[in-house]
Amino acid sequence: MSCRVVVLLSGRGSNFQAIAAAKLPVEIVAVVSNRPQAAGLAWARERGFATVALDHTEYADRAAFDARLAHEIESHRPDLVVLAGYMRILSPAFIDRFEGRLLNIHPSLLPMFPGLKTHERALAEGVKVHGCTVHFVTADLDHGPIVIQAAVPVRADDTPDTLAARVLAQEHRIYPQAIRWFAEGRLEIRHGRVNLKGDPTSQSVLTTER
Numbered sequence: 001m002s003c004r005v006v007v008l009l010s011g012r013g014s015n016f017q018a019i020a021a022a023k024l025p026v027e028i029v030a031v032v033s034n035r036p037q038a039a040g041l042a043w044a045r046e047r048g049f050a051t052v053a054l055d056h057t058e059y060a061d062r063a064a065f066d067a068r069l070a071h072e073i074e075s076h077r078p079d080l081v082v083l084a085g086y087m088r089i090l091s092p093a094f095i096d097r098f099e100g101r102l103l104n105i106h107p108s109l110l111p112m113f114p115g116l117k118t119h120e121r122a123l124a125e126g127v128k129v130h131g132c133t134v135h136f137v138t139a140d141l142d143h144g145p146i147v148i149q150a151a152v153p154v155r156a157d158d159t160p161d162t163l164a165a166r167v168l169a170q171e172h173r174i175y176p177q178a179i180r181w182f183a184e185g186r187l188e189i190r191h192g193r194v195n196l197k198g199d200p201t202s203q204s205v206l207t208t209e210r
């Protein structure tokens with residue numbers, strides 16, 4: 001039986017496109033967006049994925065919206081919920097409901113630079129290595145158990161945009177990989193850490209680019 005995946009996105013959806021292109025042993029049963037105009041949702045619709053637009057501005061508060069969102073997601077009976085550029089904080093009740101089957105990608109080497117504007121902040125700090133992280137979502141924002149990370153060197157002439165582009169290329173590698181592992185039943189969370197059954201060394205990706 002294949003792994004049923006619901007994807008949540010708010011924007012352009014390049015991570016979703018990478019996941020869809022990766023020929024994973026999963027069935028993407030729905031793509032849901034809190035922004036009806038999201039480019040990623042249009043892309044999904046054009047390719048025949050089941051899409052759902054739920055406009056968060058039409059709900060009284062976060063709890064009401066998240067309750068509706070959770071109900072919608074559950075109706076697709078997912079084994080895994082994938083946040084692919086979903087730009088809204090999730091309420092504790094939502095996270096509780098999906099904990100252990102909720103993945104996110106974040107554009108930094110967590111626990112460095114949680115939150116927004118990660119590339120600007122990395123450059124401002126002068127770090128020499130930056131990257132991205134796929135992690136399970138917990139109530140602690142951007143701090144859940146880490147599945148895989150990829151690191152890229154920071155160049156002296158990097159701007160937030162050039163750095164973001166190189167990190168994004170790595171996001172497109174590691175997110176499909178993380179989902180594949182989940183679908184294969186290889187991810188085990190123990191004491192807040194992810195154990196990859198089989199080959200733990202493949203949880204870090206070091207790019208060779210200069």
Ligand code: GRF
Nearest residue numbers: 012013014015085105106107
């Ligand atoms: C990515 O940088 C991801 O790490 C962050 O939001 C961005 C989404 O980009 N969570 P896209 O919509 O997948 O192109």
